Amino acid sequence: MRRLTLASAGFLALLSGPASAADVGAGLPMTAPGFDWTGYYAGLQAGYGWGQSDITGTGGGAFSSPDIDGGFVGGHIAGLWQFDQAVIGAEAELNYSSIDGTAEPEPGNVFGTDIKWFGSMNAKAGYAMNRVLVYGIGGVAFAGVETSQAAGPAFSNTRTNVGWTVGAGVDYALTDKFVVGAQYRYYDFGSEHYDGSNGFTDRDQDVKLNTVGINLSYKF
Template sequence: MDTIVTINAQAHCNTALSSYGSRVTLREGLGMKPILFASTFLFAISGSAFAADVVVNEPVPIVPAGFTWTGGYVGLQFGGGWSNVDQPFSFFPPGPANLSQDNANGSGVLGGIFAGYNWQSGSFVFGGEADIDATSIDGDDGGSADDINGFKAQWMASARLRAGYAVDRWLIYGTGGYAYLRGKADRRDPGYEESHSASFNGWTIGAGAEYALTDNIIIRGEYRFADFGSKSVVISNYVEDISPQIHAVRVGLSYKF
């Protein structure tokens, strides 16, 4: 009898222990679910915050800068011109040049170099320029007053201001300033040839257009009129009062620094 009671007591004890272990395992399992859920939530939040902190640098497109006319330049020019040379005369002793003869008008080619500097403000361009040309412009009066009198322009130069309006690579401009001419007045009668060099000072005005083929290479076309004043030149036994004027059309090619 004692043996049966002992066995039943052990059986009840084992059953109780088994039931307790099951409850402990169940509680541990139920306790892990909130922990796993909380861990997953925190990981998701931290991942979102990290993604928000990442800055993606998009490549910025490079926009080419617009062309600017500001800068120095030097170039070559070539063209043609025609002259209007008034040359009234008087005999010795020198007096008023009140005797008339035909003008020693002529034509020819010219070519030389030019250099200058431009400043651009908005669409407006201002600058200064100087040039020098050798020329073959030559003409005479055909012997209208018995003697054949002529005038040849040898070379001319100028120092001018420029002002214009730019539309990107196009520039339309006006120009004007001081003009210098070195020429030769002569008598061309066969057997009585006579030549005298003279310098003239005056003014010039004109207009033109330029186009920038590249940031450095510029082409141009230009017209200018120049009035070189008047000078008396003694030829043999008479004095001519020579007043040369020259119209010229030039094309040019320059390099901008």
């Protein structure tokens, strides 16, 4: 929780960047004629994710590595500032996820990983060509990840993982208010420790995820 609180504070500072940058850069050349990307945005995104979860015992012994995949849907907010053709800003996203997978290293012993939700708080920088914006994005990532095992009796435990993300995308302004886009992201949610129960061994789980998605945003 402390890590998420610190990350949230950092994002709020980033999101205030467009307004602060506007004050500092009052004397700089502003956007060229055409669509102006400066503003605040809110919208929705959806897509598909795939990756892998490495589950190991506390003593370091490998348990299993389930492949994971599935869909997600969520929302985002952003603040951008443009000068000339450069665009900088901040963006936050939160997604509901059905990304999961299982592996059965031996008959009757099934390991599972389920990403129930994930999100991120990011810095964003890009190059605008009138209504087209090509950008890179990256920041702090977090997810609610469940680890499970069924070997006769069943065990499951959910923790909040915190890691990092990086990606790239392209946005297109359909009108002065509506923007559509596509994005690729890589997430490394890091390794989290899970306590076993009912005879199940304590374990660590390391989750990595790739996503591709589309987005629709409204500019205020």
